[in-house]
Amino acid sequence: MDHRRAPLPYLLAVGIGAALWFATSFISGHREAWDGSAYWALTYPLSMLACAFLGHSYPERAWLWALLLFEAQFVAMLVRNGEVGSLWPLGMVMFAILAVPGVLAATLGAWWKRRQL
Secondary structure (H helix, E strand, O other), rough: OOOOOOOHHHHHHHHHHHHHHHHHHHHHHHOOOHHOOHHHHHHHHHHHHHHHHHHHHOOOOOHHHHHHHHHHHHHHHHHHHOOOOOHHHHHHHHHHHHHHHHHHHHHHHHHHHHHHH
């Protein structure tokens, strides 16, 4: 299946990223999920697993799933905060940096899938 025409991997990446951010923010009581230890102890590792899963499930351009997942967390942060704020460019860069290990995880997932074929 050509994922460029199928919305499912895009929806999964964005949905998982936003859901993880909102759930962590709600559970931790922090306005920004990464302000709590739950983000670093649970959400970030789960994000890596999700990136690996998406890369394995949709190996073509696997890196894209990590970028979408983390930029969805950025958008979820903006929605949760109710404002964009003047530091949004810095936030976007921070999420892109956080996505780098996710890109690696997605790439490894895609490599594993190709190895199995």
